[in-house]
Amino acid sequence: MTERGAWLVAAALALTGCATPPPSGTISFAITGDAPYHEGEEAAFAKVLAQMSAEEVAFSVHVGDTKGGGPCTDALYDKLRRQFDASRHPFVYTPGDNEWLECRDAAGRPIALERLARLREVYFSRPESLGAVPMPMRMQDGCLAPPVATCGCGALPENRAWSLADVAFVTLHVVGEEDNFGYDAARDTEARCRREGNLRWLDEAVARAIDSGARALVVIAQANPWLSTRGAHDTFIARLQRGARRFARPVLLVHGDTHTFRVDWPLDGITRVETYGSPFIGWVKVVVSPGEPNPFSFEGHLVAVIGRPDNSVR
DSSP states (O other): OOHHHHHHHHHHHHHHHTOOOOOTTOEEEEEEOSOOOSGGGHHHHHHHHHHHHHSOOSEEEEOSOOSTTSOOOHHHHHHHHHHHHTOSSOEEEOOOGGGTTTOBOTTSOBOHHHHHHHHHHHHOSSSBOBSSSOOBOEEEOSOOSSOOTTOOOOOEEEEEEEEETTEEEEEOOOOSGGGGTTSOHHHHHHHHHHHHHHHHHHHHHHHHHHHHTOSEEEEEOSSOTTOOSSOTTHHHHHHHHHHHHHHOSOEEEEEOSSOOOEEEEEETTEEEEEOOOTTEEEEEEEEEOTTSSSOEEEEEEEEEEOOOSSOOOO
């Protein structure tokens, strides 16, 4: 971990170290992501899932990215689905680039779009969460109308939205590795369609939150949108800022991707929390106290730090 990364972890822990009991009406949930990346992390990851399941939270979230370059097999998808379904709470999953964008077949040929279609079949076929007790959710299951110019844009069933008490939640399929732009024409088409779908889903979530009188909005995605070197997420950042100003109440952005537990305020009116990631195997408890001036608090739970066979962090 870099010196800056260590400082951010320390700062996030400092924010939670003196927490007082939350007021009544709070909602808590657990987040993890960017793990497991290899077999050596699986035992620690299983412990993370067990701890999250044992915690008294409304639901748990995996923000995507597993396997760290390993094969994108149906067996892997099915295994993760069983692990997520073992949660005694509703379990929410939003995909990462590792699960489809970086996938190749045995001959080394890219198979990103085929694997994305399979992910949707395995994890996102029903308008509810995963977990032993699924939670009803809205899903973006209609084709974009009108479609993006030159694109035959389909549905994005992985994009979900739900509300608990006075808090609105939304997931967006925004991933790392430049969000699938710049590989070939077919993948650029997919990326443009998904980007437009994400923006529309975010706008709808903000409008619903305003109309329902929600007192906080939580946006969940995989990518660290400030990581792109080619501006792949610039429109998302701008739309998120615009939405926060329209909502005019506290907004929390939850993401993974850069493997550092941190809490900061990168945009006006928006708190950001990033969960742990390989080789730091852990999870974060988020507590939302609607109506408070600063409604978000965080508890970091680092389970293990495990060496890896390479030095990559994506």
